[in-house]
Amino acid sequence: MSFKGFVRYTARRGIVLFLVVVVAIYITIIVANMGGKIDEFVKGDLYLQIAQQVKRDPQYKNLPGSEQEKIIKAKYEQEIKRLGLDKPFFQRSLIYLKDAITLNLGRALYMTSDSGSKLVRNIILERLPATVLLFTTAMVINFFIHLFLGLYLSRNYGSLFDKIVIALAPTSTIPGWFYGIFLILIFASWLHVLPYGGLVDVPPPTDPVAYALSVLKHMILPLASWIISGFFLGIYGTRTFFLIFSTEDYVEAARAKGLPGRLIERRYILRPSLPPIITNFALGLIGSWSGAIITETVFNWPGLGLVTWTAIQNFDTPVIVGVTVIYAYLLAVTVFLLDIVYGLVDPRIKLQ
């Protein structure tokens, strides 16, 4: 592998991924603007707003209706021009695209952040930590549960626990949010031991330790719902993966060499298959940050999913596009980094 080749490869892959991101964002812009229809809503709102302003303004209050009308028109036209809404939608969509790509996310149409900001960036940044906290924790816990219990089962192939896991693997087709409803039913509604939802108690405790504990308490049920949902299939998957890989010739050879079981698992099964495992984990993690709308709704968890959902309900296009842009960049950068890292690390890819 030459350094020049590496640079060329990296650059080409980077450009391709960037173009992919641009197209994806553009599609989002078109759909989230309903092909320009949202702008009509915005224009309507703007007109009403200006009309009210003018009518309340003492300067124009006493003018006759037709005069007021004229002023309103003029102000409206001016505002439309300022916002660029007079240009055809196609042209505007390109401006939106440029803004989106340069991470100039602009202002929300209707929504405000909890701290009162109308900047899309603030709205997203305010909620992102909650989502990342909950789902990263869930993904990491799941990853280790599946890995270790799966490993355990591949060693205890055919045991009672193994049979139970195989039999119950289909339960994982039931999504986390669905288990969530039951957990709420049992632990909140029936037993009254855990909260129905939300991030912290109301009012939030002022003491940081108490605050953290309160958040933790609120995290139990959503976390549990994802853990239960992934549990059996995840373990089954890892177990089967290990069993299938343990029939590889080089694993057999390692066994013949008299390597202890754990060493074989680590060095001969896990290590060669680490790249796909890490890829899946990384992509799944980022996916979880965006795709958790339902879980966040069920648990009323104030994260990015809930923001997206609120934005959709309010036709707040800038927020929707903003979330998508952040997500697209996150994903593209991850894919890019994984590509590069594997290119550098995996000897099989490096030089074939």
Add this chain to the structure above:
Amino acid sequence: MSEVGMEYSLKGILRELLSYKSGIASIVILALLIGLSVYTVVTIPPQKAIAMWRGENNMWIENPRNAAPEWMAFFVHKNLPKTFKVASWEKSFGIVKAEAPLPGTSIKKIHIEMSFNYPYDDFPSEVNIFFRAKFNASKNTPLVKIYWIKPDGTRIPVTEMTMRDPNQILYVSVDQQIYNNLVMWLQKEKGITPYKTVTTQQILFGKITPAMAQGKVDVEKGAYKLVVDATTYNKGDDVDLKLVVYGTVYGIAGTDHLRRPLIIALLWGTPVAIAFGLTASLAISIIQLFIATISGWYAGIIDSIIQRITEIYMIIPFLPFLIMMAAFYKLDIWTILAVVIVLSIFGAGIKSTRALVMQIKEYPYVEAAKAYGASDARIITFYIIPKILPPLVPGLIGSVPGFVFLEAALSLLGLGDPYLPTWGKIINDAYNNGALYKGYYYWILEPSFMLIVTALAFAMLGFALDKIVNPRLREM
């Protein structure tokens, strides 16, 4: 040991399938669900189902609100009240209607007595009286007095009123006037001031004891009587009425906040869920199969384009996008289905199938086909697709539950079909009406049960098929 090719005959697969317990279970459950779907669609045509779910013409007014299913009685070991109705126009035992015209006038006295037995362990959820009178509202309208006779003979004046509307409804249990009358009667005749939590139903159907003052009332079982004395003023006027005592349980599935029997939605949810899940899964798998095959077979520029589209799809977040489309354009379920399909056809499945095609492309038998001159189209359709289809079937079946739950999730957000009743919509209603807070667990558990059974049946079938077409898994 030689690599033994699989024979994918339908009979062979079925035979193999039946050798697994989970295979048998899933096939039985799916057969039941499909039978149920067919039964539902035949007995309740879609238009009728939509009308029923809208509750057109107040058709459910005589159903209790939020009634649990009848079998709940079994769990609480109590005789929970069912809804019962007595109507003055029915000729049956215990119903007496006597008319006495006042000679020389057009005035008529009507006396109605309706006896009924109340054997339940709990109070009714609601009591309403539906009139069915005949009079001209612009003239003198009938005067009605209503009395309530308890099993011990105690006679309680319920109300006195002048009718306004021939089809007037007296909402006995929520009528403030009636409640005041009853409390006044209690104070005057029994010297008891009931605690403020005591309801109209409790006064009517409860034992009148001083404990009422503390808010404690027991049901008084026995024979009750509703007595109505009406006076009509014009010729041809008449008064009839129907007493509806609403239970707390209803049917095999209970009712919701709009008094609709949940069974309708539970039944209709089955064909909708299965059709939605199977169609989505089938369409996506088949389209992906073709895209992947073309991508893998032709390679080069077509392949690159398809690969890039796949990456664009990967970057566009599926669920938010779907939700956005559903919310913006107010889509019905079949349009949502189409959107789901379109948003999935360039999904992750293409990658693995494409890899498989690339592998099969190099198989000697494909080369042999080229050597005797088979065209690309022929090789794709007759040589490659039959080879990659069987391994895809388990995944296809296994992904059905995902789409069933997707529909439920959209419904949960209120984005489901606006008219058709589905399981997700029941859960949505239950959620919005605080079923979890108020303890209407059946409301959530019933559709959930259907969802789970359906999902598990498909999932188990998928797993069993996987073992059959993937012999490597068999010994594991």
Add this chain to the structure above:
Amino acid sequence: MAMLEVENLRLYYATRKGVVKAVDRVSFTLEKGETLAIVGESGCGKSSMAKAIARLLPRNVHTYDGVIRLDGKNIMEMSDEEYRREVRWRQISMVFQGAQNALNPVLKVGFQIAEPLMIHEGVPKEEALARARKALRMVGVHESFADRYPFELSGGMRQRAVIAMALITNPKLVILDEPTSALDVITQANIMNLLKKIKREYQLSFIFITHDIALSSELADRVAVMYAGQIVEFTDADEFYTNPKHPYSEKLMASVPTLRSEKKLEFIPGAPPSLLTPPPGCRFHPRCDKAMPKCREEEPPEVEVKERHYVKCWLYA
């Protein structure tokens, strides 16, 4: 006392279709420094025999019993952990079929060769790697390849590396399971030369499993012919290649094309029987042109037709 004594070894697999009798009551002995070639058509249980001797069992084992004595000690009685510590690679090592798959793709070749030393003898890593380099040199691979990954080696080099790996702990017995079947004839000849050299220098015992009769003569001191899970003939090489006794061995020999002598080639009609339901009596009788009524009913005994020459056939009973 022979170095290796195998008595009544059985290895059956449980499959959904029934029990596969891959190795069915097999007995033989092997002296120190000798090479035993096990030959036969594919599907006769040769590879299963290698697995049974090295205790490399798949998960669906149905029956695994018999006696394997290594220098008089019955290693079948050992627990798996004991067997791993005492026998694996220290006494019995293997060269696998298809060496390209026998090496872990993400570990360096040298490390993989050195691994048994670190595991079994507690040799420090640096020293073990140095010895691995020496072993590579011995099998004719430049020691710089120790720091390469398997995919950077050619097929022949990988095969040599695998042989180096098998020898690094000085085992008593090396099982060669079709060690050159994926290689070219010249490379194969080179590997055979290498194995001959090793055999001479180290007084090693080989069990050489192959379907290639001509190739088996490159190493074999003794030959065992397997058919349908059983050994039907077991004799010295000098005897076997010139004067095979069992009808199956005769036919097998007659089907081998030769370069240096003219002969009429023959073939054996039909295919080896399924190991699920082997035919009764002599398992070869459906394909044997010398079959007698007795062959169809009774299993033939193992007859010692000459000293150290055993044939399982009614013709000699």
Add this chain to the structure above:
Amino acid sequence: MSSDGYLLEVKNLRKWFEVRRGFFSKPLWLKAVDGVSFALRPGEAVSLVGESGSGKTTLGKTVLLLHEPTDGQIIFKGEDVTHLKDKKKMMWYRRETALVQQDPFGAMPSFMTIYRILEEPLIVHKVGDKKEREEMIYRALEEVRLTPVEDFAPKYPHMLSGGQLQRVAIARALILGPSLVVADEPVSMLDASVRVEILNLMREMQQRRNITFIYITHDLSTTRYFSEWIYIMYAGHIVERGPTQRVIRNPLHPYTKALLAAIPDPDPENRKRFREVPPGEPPGLINPPPGCRFAPRCSRVMERCRKEEPPEIEVEHNHFVKCWLYV
């Protein structure tokens, strides 16, 4: 037919493949077949012998136009077929030629019955109606002795043994009546006990139908039971070609000599002696050595061998060798 009576003439044929050698580097050319010429008359059988990677399979498939030739010429029945663009011409060539492959299991679509497998070429070339096709299929099965044919026709490939499947493959190759057949290692995956049977069958059919046969193999010892000609390939070149017996008895090229020396016959004496074989392995074909490609391994290498590619010399009648020793 061309004026010289050749069925197939191959002139200076090259097949180069584009390869991406590294994850991060430029594509390179793998010169699998690099300038090969020969000619065959109708009914001649030739064994194309070489190690894996020598280009023998690529040569066979390029002749069948399963690979697009990079350079050179293929003339079949007097017609230049090197770059056939015309669809009709291509179908004619496909019908005139056939392929028998190495792996009989892989060569059969596992989801088709034997009947369907044999019918496919007939359908593709629109031969006969259903009834006629059935007759042809049964006749073909009978010819390769898969009898009773009614038993075999409805079976799926996995129900047959390797030897039986290879007969099906032969029947499939011959069902359209080709005049040129390429058999790529047709017996190397079969057990020794059935190899002879399949080779005999192929030889019989070849002679009976006067088919020109290219038998690709790495196993020199089977060639003399099959062909009248031997071509020896090394690193993309044909280094020696001539009548079978003569090449085996009197090999000229040092590589052919090494190849012959490497092949054992069953003999208990083998174990007592070492074989004289050249060290090393064939060169990579992306950057093959200049001059003679065998030079780095050759025991009789000369200065010239390392620099100049040797010409092909006819040492005796019809016996050609590509080696500086004979210039």
